[in-house]
Amino acid sequence: MDVVEELRYLVLAAQREGARALADVLRPLGLTPAQGEVLAVMRTADAALSLREIGERLVCETGSPSRLVTSLVAAGLIDGARDPADGRVTRLSLTAAGRQVAARAHAAEQDFHRGLAAVLPEGDALDVVVGFLREIVAASPSGRALSRRRAEVEPAAAAGAVDGPAEPGPGRSPRRAGR
Amino acid sequence: MDVVEELRYLVLAAQREGARALADVLRPLGLTPAQGEVLAVMRTADAALSLREIGERLVCETGSPSRLVTSLVAAGLIDGARDPADGRVTRLSLTAAGRQVAARAHAAEQDFHRGLAAVLPEGDALDVVVGFLREIVAASPSGRALSRRRAEVEPAAAAGAVDGPAEPGPGRSPRRAGR
DNA sequence: TCACTATCCATGACATGTCATCTATTGAGA
DNA sequence: TCTCAATAGATGACATGTCATGGATAGTGA
Structure with a gap:
């Protein structure tokens, strides 16, 4: 595995x-x-x-x-x-x-x-995990929902994480093509 | 949030x-x-x-x-x-x-x-995330299912991650009480 | 041998996510 | 004014996870 x-x-x-x-x-x-x-x-x-x-x-x-x-x-x-x-x-x-x-x-x-x-678990791992997960869901509808929620309850905190592009076209956003 | x-x-x-x-x-x-x-x-x-x-x-x-x-x-x-x-x-x-x-x-x-x-995301974050998630699900039925699966397909790799205690009693395992 | 407990599995009922279709309403442009 | 496209929401059907109950079978101990 x-x-x-x-x-x-x-x-x-x-x-x-x-x-x-x-x-x-x-x-x-x-x-x-x-x-x-x-x-x-x-x-x-x-x-x-x-x-x-x-x-x-x-x-x-x-x-x-x-x-x-x-x-x-x-x-x-x-x-x-x-x-x-x-x-x-x-x-x-x-x-x-x-x-x-x-x-x-x-x-x-x-x-x-x-x-x-x-x-x-203690230490910095939580921040690493949150950063990692934010990145992998950033382009998805649910990731954007979460960004939107965070912006509404804590505008300053969310400012660093707001992702720029709007969702392209109708339906689910396409998965990222690659780096 | x-x-x-x-x-x-x-x-x-x-x-x-x-x-x-x-x-x-x-x-x-x-x-x-x-x-x-x-x-x-x-x-x-x-x-x-x-x-x-x-x-x-x-x-x-x-x-x-x-x-x-x-x-x-x-x-x-x-x-x-x-x-x-x-x-x-x-x-x-x-x-x-x-x-x-x-x-x-x-x-x-x-x-x-x-x-x-x-x-x-590149770098060590993936390993940190996997380690973190392994730890938080370790005591649960689904965490043990995963350990069992890993032990069956790659015994050596799983040896470092096998968690000791058996599930106590019937039904769902109790959540960890604290550290 | 028998009563009781435990185990395995099937099933009922419900919640909810997914995908699709449909109706009603509004917006845009000719 | 009218046609077509877009939007908002409702609903159908299905998958599956959760919690619970019940039937059938096996194990245990007196």
Whole structure:
């Protein structure tokens, strides 16, 4: 098993274990990790967002996360209505209950991250890993979603990492051709 | 967004993009990434494996990946029969067609890994990332599955990374309590 | 021999990501 | 004004991971 193949499986394993752990943390709030991410995006938004705008900020990117958001509307955590200025667009925002659940989810995730920080390997490795992963996802929709999110909550910190070119053409961005 | 939270999203993003790219590679062979992993495990097995034994070697670990394997049986790539020595156990092995598809999937994945290697960031970062991820998944079922796989295909290389303790008790292993 | 526990596997139900198709609405240009 | 293209969102179908339950079989110890 060469090192690139192992990397692929390690990323899958890390994602799996992390998702499972996060699911345990969010379950008492009646949320799944994907729903938690939607609430995190909306919690930090200055204004109502369209489905498309939410999709652009989710790492679990689906372009237009209709069903995921609908589940939160059904749970009473999000309100949505068609935009009178553009009948194609639905504007979504947190309800009062949604703001409360989003705040509790945020607190629970912060606890989770502190616990994770305590057991991650020490030293500079974390920075190397984060830099490495930022680079390999930079050109992808989910990488850009993450950059966008970071720019919105901490503009200065994100300034060094914003990637220039817009996504070319429709659909998924092409994979990098080579160096 | 603190660095641990970003790490979590970056791992998710890297996994997503990688899964999508791998799905593109395997689709012409009529395989999904999860099915490809099952064939990879069986391709390197010396003997017929039980469902449980397959599950222990999969990073997409489910304990007993009944439905995933059933889809490969239905596709004619795997044969299975109850073990006469132990009626609880189903023994599974690749069919002739399965061996052929597994070989082609392996070749396709090797090409994919070479392409990935060409675009990954250069220098020592890859080794740091692999070491870091190995450490954080070491105690989990999927981390042990990966160690097991590496030990089976390259015993010497894996010797330095084999983790000592067996999984305690039934069910998922507990998360590390702290340092 | 028997009762109980453990193991293996199948299946139900749900969440969600992916790919595709479709409807409704808006924008652009002739 | 009208046609065509683009956009936004909904929905269908499928794959698969997760959590749980249940049936069949084997192991253990009294």
